Amino acid sequence: MRKYLLRRAVFGVSTLVGVSLIIFVVLRILPGDPLVAMFGLEGFAKLAPGDRARIMEDLGLSDPLPVQYARWMRDIASGSLGRSFFRGDKVSELILHRGPLSAEIALVSMLISWLVGLPVGIVSAFRPNSLPDNVARSASILFLAIPGFWLGMLIVLATLFWFNYKAPLVVVHLWQDPWANLQLVVGPAVVLGLGQGAYIARMSRSCLLEVILEDYVRTARAKGLKEAFVVLRHALPNALLPVVTLSGILMGFVLGGSVAVEQAFGVPGLGRALVVAVIERDTIVVQNLVLLYAVIFVVINVAVDLSYAWLDPRIRYR
Amino acid sequence: MDSRVGVQAVPALGPVADLPARSVARELGSFARRNPMAVAGGLVGLLIVVVAVAAPLVAPSDPLKTDFRRMARPPDARSVFGTDQVGRDTLSRVIHGSRMSLTVAFASVLLGTTVGALWGVASGYLGGRFDLVSQRITEVLQSFPDLILAMAISMAIGTGMPAVIVAIAITRIPFGNRVIRSVALTIRELAYVEAARAAGGSSFRIMTRHVLPQCMAPYLVLATTHLGVAIVIEAALGFLGVGIPPPTPTWGNMLAESLTSLVPHWWLVFFPGLAITVTVLAFNLFGDGIRDTLDPRLSPAFLRMMAGGRRA
Numbered sequence: 001m002r003k004y005l006l007r008r009a010v011f012g013v014s015t016l017v018g019v020s021l022i023i024f025v026v027l028r029i030l031p032g033d034p035l036v037a038m039f040g041l042e043g044f045a046k047l048a049p050g051d052r053a054r055i056m057e058d059l060g061l062s063d064p065l066p067v068q069y070a071r072w073m074r075d076i077a078s079g080s081l082g083r084s085f086f087r088g089d090k091v092s093e094l095i096l097h098r099g100p101l102s103a104e105i106a107l108v109s110m111l112i113s114w115l116v117g118l119p120v121g122i123v124s125a126f127r128p129n130s131l132p133d134n135v136a137r138s139a140s141i142l143f144l145a146i147p148g149f150w151l152g153m154l155i156v157l158a159t160l161f162w163f164n165y166k167a168p169l170v171v172v173h174l175w176q177d178p179w180a181n182l183q184l185v186v187g188p189a190v191v192l193g194l195g196q197g198a199y200i201a202r203m204s205r206s207c208l209l210e211v212i213l214e215d216y217v218r219t220a221r222a223k224g225l226k227e228a229f230v231v232l233r234h235a236l237p238n239a240l241l242p243v244v245t246l247s248g249i250l251m252g253f254v255l256g257g258s259v260a261v262e263q264a265f266g267v268p269g270l271g272r273a274l275v276v277a278v279i280e281r282d283t284i285v286v287q288n289l290v291l292l293y294a295v296i297f298v299v300i301n302v303a304v305d306l307s308y309a310w311l312d313p314r315i316r317y318r
Numbered sequence: 319m320d321s322r323v324g325v326q327a328v329p330a331l332g333p334v335a336d337l338p339a340r341s342v343a344r345e346l347g348s349f350a351r352r353n354p355m356a357v358a359g360g361l362v363g364l365l366i367v368v369v370a371v372a373a374p375l376v377a378p379s380d381p382l383k384t385d386f387r388r389m390a391r392p393p394d395a396r397s398v399f400g401t402d403q404v405g406r407d408t409l410s411r412v413i414h415g416s417r418m419s420l421t422v423a424f425a426s427v428l429l430g431t432t433v434g435a436l437w438g439v440a441s442g443y444l445g446g447r448f449d450l451v452s453q454r455i456t457e458v459l460q461s462f463p464d465l466i467l468a469m470a471i472s473m474a475i476g477t478g479m480p481a482v483i484v485a486i487a488i489t490r491i492p493f494g495n496r497v498i499r500s501v502a503l504t505i506r507e508l509a510y511v512e513a514a515r516a517a518g519g520s521s522f523r524i525m526t527r528h529v530l531p532q533c534m535a536p537y538l539v540l541a542t543t544h545l546g547v548a549i550v551i552e553a554a555l556g557f558l559g560v561g562i563p564p565p566t567p568t569w570g571n572m573l574a575e576s577l578t579s580l581v582p583h584w585w586l587v588f589f590p591g592l593a594i595t596v597t598v599l600a601f602n603l604f605g606d607g608i609r610d611t612l613d614p615r616l617s618p619a620f621l622r623m624m625a626g627g628r629r630a
Contacts, residue, residue: 015454015457015461016461018455018458018461019458023470026470026474027470027473027474029474029475141599141602141603142599145546145602146595146598147553147554147591147595147598149554149557149573150573150595153573153576153577153587153591154587157584160581161584252463255463256463256465256466259466259469259554260465260554260557263557264557274466274469275558275559275560278470278473278558279560281473286473290462290466290467290470293462293466294461297462297463298461
C-alpha cells in the first residue's frame with residue numbers, strides 16, 4: 001500500500017511537471033505584447049524603446065525562456081508564486097484571499113449533489129420505468145443540458161426582480177461573517193450541485209439496478225427481508241463504489257464549471273480572478289492559477305483511486 | 319460536461335456474416351421505435367442546423383443593424399425576442415449566433431476527435447516507446463479541466479473563430495486518443511490483422527486499411543457525444559469574454575453583453591441561453607441513441623458495422 005502510494009505520488013508529480021511545461025510554453029508563445037495589454041495601444045506607442053526594454057526587464061520577460069521557467073519554479077518553491085504584472089501583489093496572497101471561497105463552493109456543491117442525486121437515484125431504481133423514475137430521468141437529462149452559468153444568471157435575475165436582492169460583491173470569509181459568506185456561496189453551490197446531482201442520480205440508478213440482479217440480493221429477498229431494507233442495506237453499499245468515483249471526476253468538472261458560474265453570480269472567487277487575469281493577459285497570475293487547478297485535479301484523481309481500497313477491501317494495490 | 323463519463327471502449331468482434339439483410343429504411347424504422355427520444359433529438363438538431371445554414375433567409379432582420387428608436391424593448395409583435403441595448407433584434411441575433419456556435423462545435427469536435435483517433439490508432443497499434451510517450455502526453459493534457467485549458471489556449475493564440483476552434487479541439491484530443499487506442503489494442507490481436515502482417519503488409523497499410531475501419535463506430539459515438547460539450551465550452555468562452563469577440567453574435571457573447579446593463583433585461587439573458595440548452599439537449603439525446611445503438615452488447619446493427627460496414 002505504502003509502495004503504491006509512493007509510486008502514485010511520483011507519477012503525479014511527474015505529470016505536474018509536464019503540466020507546468022505545457023502551461024509555460026503555451027503562455028510564452030503569446031502573440032500579443034504584454035506591454036500593449038498593460039498600457040493600451042496609445043500608451044504603448046508613447047513609451048520610448050528604452051522604457052519598453054526596462055519594463056520588460058523589470059517584469060522578467062526579457063530573459064531567455066529556460067531562465068524564466070527556472071524563476072517560476074523558484075517562486076513556487078519559495079511559496080510566493082511570483083507577482084501580478086498589474087497590481088504587483090503576490091499571487092500566493094491572491095490565492096489565499098480568494099481560494100477559500102471557491103473551495104467552499106466546490107465542497108458545498110458536492111454535498112448538495114449527493115443530497116439531491118442519491119435519493120433521486122434510489123427512488124428511480126426502486127421502480128424502474130414508473131412515473132417518478134421517468135420524471136427523475138427526464139429532469140436529469142434536462143440538467144445535463146442546461147449550462148450552469150446560464151442557470152446562475154437566471155437565478156440572479158429572478159432574485160433581483162422578485163425580492164430585490166443582490167448577493168454581496170466582496171470577499172467575505174466564513175470566519176468573518178458566516179451569514180454574508182453563506183449568501184456568496186449558496187447560489188453557485190446550488191447550481192453546480194444540481195449539475196453534478198444529475199450525474200449522481202443517473203449513475204446510482206444504473207448501479208443499483210445492476211447490483212439488484214446479484215445472487216446475494218436475491219438471497220436477502222428470499223430471507224423475507226423488506227424491500228427497502230434489501231435495497232438500502234444490502235444493495236446500496238456495493239452500488240456506491242462507482243458513484244464515489246464519479247463524484248471525484250465531477251469535482252474536476254466543477255473546477256472548470258465554477259469559473260463561468262462564479263462570473264454569472266459575480267462571486268469574487270478564484271475563477272473570477274482567473275478570468276480577469278486572462279483578459280488582462282497577466283501571464284504570471286494565469287500560469288499559477290492554471291497550474292493550481294491542474295494540481296487540484298490530479299490530487300483529486302489520486303484520492304479517488306485511493307478511496308477504492310478504503311471502500312472495497314477486496315481491492316489490493318501492488 | 320458529459321465527456322469523461324460514458325463512452326466505453328468497444329471490444330472488437332469477429333466477422334458476423336449470418337445476420338439477415340435488412341433495408342436501410344427498416345433499419346431506421348427500428349432505430350426510431352427503440353429510441354424515440356434520440357430521433358426527436360436528431361430532428362431538432364437537424365432543424366437547428368438548417369436554421370443556422372439558412373440564417374440570412376430565416377432571420378427577420380439584420381443582426382448587426384442598430385435602431386436607436388427601439389432600444390432594450392421587451393418582446394413584442396415586431397421583435398418577438400425583444401431588442402438589446404442598442405436596438406438590435408434578439409431573435410435575429412440568436413439565429414445568426416447558431417451559425418457561429420454550430421460551426422465551432424462541429425469543426426472543433428471533428429478536428430479534435432479525428433486527430434485524437436488517428437493518434438490513438440498509431441499509439442495502440444505501434445505500441446512500444448511511441449505508445450508510452452503518447453500516453454504520458456495524454457495524461458498531461460487530461461490534467462486540466464476542459465474550460466480552463468481552452469481559456470489558456472485561446473488566450474495564447476487569440477480570440478478569433480479559428481483560435482476558438484483549435485482551443486476546444488485540443489481539449490477533445492485525449493478522449494479520442496484514449497478510446498480509439500483501446501479499440502486498436504484489441505484489433506491488433508485479431509487473426510486477420512495477423513494474416514495481413516504475415517502477408518507482408520506494412521504497419522501503415524495495416525493501420526489504414528485494417529485497423530482504422532474498425533474504429534469507425536466508436537469514433538462516431540465519441541464525436542456525437544462531444545458535440546454538446548463543445549457547444550457549452552464555446553458558449554462559456556464567449557460568456558467569459560475570451561471567445562469570438564463582438565459584434566459577431568454568438569450565444570455566449572450575447573449573454574456576456576446582457577451583463578453590461580446594471581439590471582440585465584431578462585429577454586437578453588433568457589433567449590440565448592435557451593438556444594444553448596435546446597441545442598445541447600437535442601445533441602445529447604441523439605448522441606445517447608447513437609451510443610445505445612452502437613453499443614456492442616445491445617445491437618445487431620453494431621455487429622454488422624464491426625463486420626466491416628457492409629450489410630452482409
